[in-house]
Amino acid sequence: MSSFIITIDGPSGAGKSTICKMFSINDGFVHIDTGKIYRSIAYILKEVTEEELNKLELDFKIENLQVLFIYKGKILNDIILSEDIAKKASTIAKNEFVRDFVNKLARTIAQEGKFVIDGRDAGSVIFPNANIKFYLDAKLEERAKRRSKELSVDYSQSIKSLSCRDEQDTQRKIAPLVVPKGAIIIDTTFLSVEEVYNKIKSYF
Ligand SMILES: Nc1ncnc2c1ncn2[C@@H]1O[C@H](COP(=O)(O)OP(=O)(O)OP(=O)(O)O)[C@@H](O)[C@H]1O
Ligand SMILES: Nc1ccn([C@H]2C[C@H](O)[C@@H](COP(=O)(O)O)O2)c(=O)n1
Secondary structure, rough: OEEEEEEEEOOOOOOOOHHHHHHHHOOOOOOEEEEHHHHHHHHHHOOOOOOHHHHOEEEEEEOOOOOEEEOOOOOOOOOOOOOHHHHHHHHHOOHHHHHHHHHHHHHHHHHEEEEEEEOOOHHHHOOOOOOOOEEOOHHHHHHHHHHHHHHHHHHHHHHHHHHHHHHHHHOOOOOOOOOOOOEHHHHOOOOOOHHHHHHHHOOO
């Protein structure tokens, strides 16, 4: 069994999922969004305990090169996009047992084929031997602008919730958001989506 793995890490709103989707459409990579696994757990479980998580039957299927996360027959991907779910996801992501669950699921999915995987620790912890690693960044103000446009929420509210998540995601003890060893850093603040994609492609 063999797989070709690209990891893309970075803070919320840096443009990771957007670029991963382009890799699916243009280059045939299966996209695994590890944030969606954290969000699914946050959405399903009222209280996230190790016992509840061990019983959790979170299924997945790959459709059109996207990994869909399924609970009791319901696809969760499009109903876990709110900033409230994201905040809860960021909070539960501090737990070691939650991280172990997510890492195991991501590795199970990426067994054979071409995968582009985004998150906070995709290249540092989940796939340290990835074929190529990227770290996308952007200024907080630009990320908040993007997020408030996408979710139709107030800009100052976006600034608040993104800074709170940045703080939690970079300061936690286990697998904090870092630039993975060997990752190529791209600041997307002043780049269009196409410019970011072309820059990444120039490294292949
Ligand atoms: N280079 C860019 N220029 C302008 N807007 C962008 C750019 N990249 C992404 N966006 C927009 O910013 C928003 C956030 O992008 P995206 O969801 O890809 O970020 P992300 O890094 O995956 O965030 P998260 O970790 O929260 O999932 C989207 O609405 C997307 O269309
Ligand atoms: N590899 C990952 C992916 C996600 N998380 C946590 C931290 C994020 O704030 C939250 C939601 O992620 P998003 O969908 O915004 O990418 O999930 C993490 O800790 N590690």
